[in-house]
Amino acid sequence: MVKGTHVSSPPTQTQPSRAHSRIEIVGLTKSFGSFKAVDNLTFSVEPGRITGFLGPNGAGKTTTLRMVLGLITPTAGHSTIGGVPYAHLKHPTRTVGAALEATNFHPGRSGRDHLRVLAAAGGIPESRVDEMLELVGIPAAAKRRAGNYSMGMRQRLGLAAAMLGDPNVLVLDEPTNGLDPEGIRWLRGFLRHLAGEKKTILISSHLLGEVQATVDDVVIISNGRLVKNGPIESLHGQASAIVRTTDPARLASALHASGITSERLEDTVLQAYTSDLQAIGDTALSAGLPIYELRAQQQDLEALFFELTSQPENQNRNLAGAEPPPPVGQHLPPHRGQAPQQGQEGIS
Numbered sequence: 001m002v003k004g005t006h007v008s009s010p011p012t013q014t015q016p017s018r019a020h021s022r023i024e025i026v027g028l029t030k031s032f033g034s035f036k037a038v039d040n041l042t043f044s045v046e047p048g049r050i051t052g053f054l055g056p057n058g059a060g061k062t063t064t065l066r067m068v069l070g071l072i073t074p075t076a077g078h079s080t081i082g083g084v085p086y087a088h089l090k091h092p093t094r095t096v097g098a099a100l101e102a103t104n105f106h107p108g109r110s111g112r113d114h115l116r117v118l119a120a121a122g123g124i125p126e127s128r129v130d131e132m133l134e135l136v137g138i139p140a141a142a143k144r145r146a147g148n149y150s151m152g153m154r155q156r157l158g159l160a161a162a163m164l165g166d167p168n169v170l171v172l173d174e175p176t177n178g179l180d181p182e183g184i185r186w187l188r189g190f191l192r193h194l195a196g197e198k199k200t201i202l203i204s205s206h207l208l209g210e211v212q213a214t215v216d217d218v219v220i221i222s223n224g225r226l227v228k229n230g231p232i233e234s235l236h237g238q239a240s241a242i243v244r245t246t247d248p249a250r251l252a253s254a255l256h257a258s259g260i261t262s263e264r265l266e267d268t269v270l271q272a273y274t275s276d277l278q279a280i281g282d283t284a285l286s287a288g289l290p291i292y293e294l295r296a297q298q299q300d301l302e303a304l305f306f307e308l309t310s311q312p313e314n315q316n317r318n319l320a321g322a323e324p325p326p327p328v329g330q331h332l333p334p335h336r337g338q339a340p341q342q343g344q345e346g347i348s
């Protein structure tokens with residue numbers, strides 16, 4: 001479960017215990033010149049759970065992950081892994097596996113050679129290379145040049161690289177990018193298995209819909225600021241059902257007598273606030289009312305995500321003055337935000 005944390009100084013130990021591989025982010029802030037890409041973020045990511053780090057394009061996800069991985073220095077705040085800042089980890093590649101960009105391969109090198117180089121640099125036995133290629137399902141592609149890999153294969157190679165050191169913490173930036181529905185399903189099973197081994201898993205995405213069936217917890221940011229965090233169920237809101245009948249007013253009062261509140265939507269349609277469809281059916285039957293339609297109402301999480309991140313105070317600063325937002329439920333087009341370029345650091 002994702003929790004807010006109190007502000008504290010970064011600890012000085014160098015190796016987290018395997019049992020305590022929580023990621024803690026406290027007041028994390030990053031400015032590029034006068035532009036605040038990440039603004040006072042505080043949350044934690046728990047072992048044994050898959051946490052979705054979500055926000056529209058340009059919200060500050062990659063910048064945050066780069067700070068967690070010690071690739072750029074925060075302007076303020078800090079982050080730790082198992083209580084240890086990344087820069088102080090004794091065995092970083094064996095503690096944290098990261099995949100920040102699926103295209104970050106030498107295009108002329110084979111997938112296997114790419115992993116071999118990483119294994120040698122991290123002091124990891126070469127036997128892990130073929131094991132990982134097998135694990136992510138691309139053993140046959142191992143000898144082919146990574147430059148010719150499809151996006152889905154690159155994602156899998158990135159995952160194999162992240163898993164090389166058998167880390168207890170995985171940080172994956174947009175791992176569903178370029179995956180087809182089958183690939184997303186595969187990734188879900190893969191991450192679920194790792195979460196079952198009590199690993200701490202943080203995955204970013206700009207599409208809640210692509211990860212909603214995968215994650216246990218969500219951290220939603222917009223314009224660098226925290227908008228919401230908590231279990232994915234907390235986004236679902238109150239359970240309800242849609243019911244169509246001949247006399248909704250009579251059904252509403254019969255439901256009310258059974259302790260179920262409802263609301264008239266159309267002439268013949270009620271929204272009843274319960275997940276118990278059988279109770280609605282039984283109540284209608286007792287009242288002698290026919291039912292022409294009865295279904296659980298699904299909360300459209302993608303629409304909710306859009307709503308959360310497009311409140312006036314959260315409106316995407318990167319798109320300000322650009323085209324109007326798409327209708328609810330429609331994905332935002334891929335778009336990398338522009339920010340003042342002074343004080344540039346790292347690669348975005």
Ligand SMILES: Nc1ncnc2c1ncn2[C@@H]1O[C@H](COP(=O)(O)OP(=O)(O)OP(=O)(O)O)[C@@H](O)[C@H]1O
Pocket residue numbers: 032037055056057058059060061062063064205206318335336337338339340341342343344345346347348
């Ligand atoms: N090195 C940099 N110099 C200046 N601005 C930067 C730099 N890196 C990122 N930014 C800006 O910071 C903001 C956040 O970028 P970031 O890449 O962290 O967003 P994101 O949420 O990962 O977006 P996406 O989903 O598009 O990858 C953007 O406006 C981006 O242009």
